[in-house]
Amino acid sequence: MIRAAVIGAAGYTGGELIRLLLRHPNVGQAGLTAVSTSSAGRRIGEVHPDLSGSTDLRCTDHHGEPDVVFLCLGHGQSSRWLAENTLAAHVRVVDLSTDHRDLTANPGWTYGLPEKYRQAIRGSSRVANPGCFATAIELALLPLAETGLLTGDVVVHAITGSTGAGAQPSETTHYAWRESNVSTYKTFAHQHEAEIRQVLGDVRLHFVPLRGPFTRGIHATSVIPGMHDLQQAISAITTRYAEEPYVHVVSNEPAMKAVVNTNNCHIGLTGSNGTLCIVSCIDNLLKGASGQAVQNMNLMFGFDETAGLNLKASVY
Template identity: 50%
Template sequence: MHNPNTPIRIGIVGGAGYTAGELIRLLLIHPMAELVWVHSKSQSGQLVACTHRDLLGDTALRFCETFDFEAIDLLFLCVGHGEAEVFMAQNTPPAALRVIDLSQDFRLHSPDNRFVYGLVELNRPALREAQYIANPGCFATAIQLALLPLAQAGALHDEVHIHAITGSTGAGQKLSPSSHFSWRNSNVSVYKAFEHQHLAEIGQSLRQLQPGFQKALNFIPMRGNFTRGIMATLYTHWEADRPEAEALFKAFYADSPQVHLVAQNPDLKQVVNTNKTLLHLEVHQGKLLIISMIDNLLKGASGQAVQNMNLMFGLPEDTGLRLKAAYF
């Protein structure tokens, strides 16, 4: 059992990407976190602030090339998809070391998977007891938070139609044709229509609450010409009125300090640079429209990872995460 008055000693593997940079920023201001080391194969020996330039003056840490598991209480894996599974197979962390993986490698349940799925609003009790946590995907987070209250009530009776747009940081730091400024600027495009990899974890979570749900999730993901944030709009069949839907959502998120049901139609800037989720409901001719907004790098990645860390170590889940939106 970790002493609640002692800082949580932390190591990060895969420290050069966007999610690691945001994670480092959050940990440096967290009142109970001590960032001991940050590993990067590509940046070994370099100052962390030379790669993550927004951290200039905030840390003198350098990227390391070895893993000192004995010096830490918690390990964050910020490696690429497919690499976390290899890392866990090739390394033997101490029995007491806790791990939070930000890749997709351990999100789906299987008999040999020791990781608890880290959507706080779904698995809060289990996450408090977990040793290994699989952080959810960004699109998956925004979409699940829009649908879980309905699944809890057994109220998903029809197909769900989902349109969601994400910023360029959702594609990671490595340059690609679809993340290059000249292509992305003043441009919007659809990708992986009906086949996005996050659909599997979304379906898994919905069936956890509503086991018989087998209807289609018609998901159209889009690339936006902005850097960060996700706006998802979803609609499905709904026979009741808006107050009844709002009552379901308010009850489901009564103990979630950073999920907010808002009366006014929200805009993306209200969540950028925060760990908040904003949800807005409307009813139109037998359809329930749900608007869900998050910051893809925070609630969709690093902020949610810190939220999971807080639960693991007995802290209020929003510790270090009460951040102001970058609205102006």
């Protein structure tokens, strides 16, 4: 059993981590510290009403003496938190913000995509957890990048749920705006492009992010027009993920909701006339954030990689 501190326990990713770690066989309520400056002293069940009656854990304003710290803070605040708090030498850190994903600027950090960096994560004490869009796109394209097949244009459209924008209200997470609505935003200018290129190399990526009328999930389509050997590409992807616990190439066109409330990434492949379409679906809060963070923790501590992540999908 280890002790885990979730810094920023009142937000979406913090809340998901609380839910996961409370049920984690190596953490549980006894090992969990929920840190929130805004909600210090409040019961978890008041902050996250689904936990009402199920636990008497309270938020606190200090992280105690943890073995692992999860930083669920706004971008820019993670590095400030690390600067302002002294951690014992053995403490491991998983940062869910963008602050440490640029590995050139942050020596000593590992990028927390287990499907590519599993061994490095196992030996690391500082993991920069990938962005949600980045996870979905990297998992779609990784096998092609690794096999040298990603040389042409790649046009990615990825649509995300409202929780991707965080708990702070804004115009586009207002119910009257978002309900039954779709829009692009930050076209060709999303901040995740940098970490995608860091993982995939120099790819001719054209990325259009979209907001969708749902709370959880990312559905990404990566279209590659110049893929002359479709069978080779499909085979590269299928083979690459055959043994992965959370990345599954499915036989039909995947539906996003099948992965919601799970740590899975479902991948679908369709090719025609030298053009390949790769669909990749994740839950932005789980495989795209807190679920992947727990997967990284499991690797860092030598636990079963799937511990605490065998989640029942909500499906309907």
